[in-house]
Amino acid sequence: MNALIIDAAKDKVFFMIIKGNNNYNISYENNKNNYEKLALLIHDFLRSKSLDLSKISQIYVNKGPGSFAGIRNSLSVVKAMHLVNKIDYYCFSFTDFIDENKVEYKNIPYLCKKFKIKKNLINPIYLS
Secondary structure: EEEEEEEEOOEEEEEEEOOOOOOEEEEOOOOOOHHHHHHHHHHHHHHOOEEEEEHEEEEEEEEEHHHOHHHHHHHHHHHHHHHHHHOEEEEOOOOHHHOOOOOHHHHHHHHHHHOOOOOOOOOOOOOO
């Protein structure tokens, strides 16, 4: 299983690839420029780890609360990846895992399963 985690709800745009027992991450400034090229940033990150979207089986995306623009853009990109490549996605919020002591990105796939986060369902939480 290769998974991609995307979080653009916070002050940084964060990506993590979980590839077997390894995980790789990168972050970028959370700004308009990076929102406009979010798909390119993901593509470049995957390519840097010798992957492409056809090798990703699941995508996990933070649905907020957080930045309206970051959430909107990341959800749009994930929905497009799902439509084109038939990749299942899970929209999580760190508030979904409130009973956990410390949540790390590498544990998101496990936590989504544990807390029965539904796949292919978008319900964003924007801050006003």
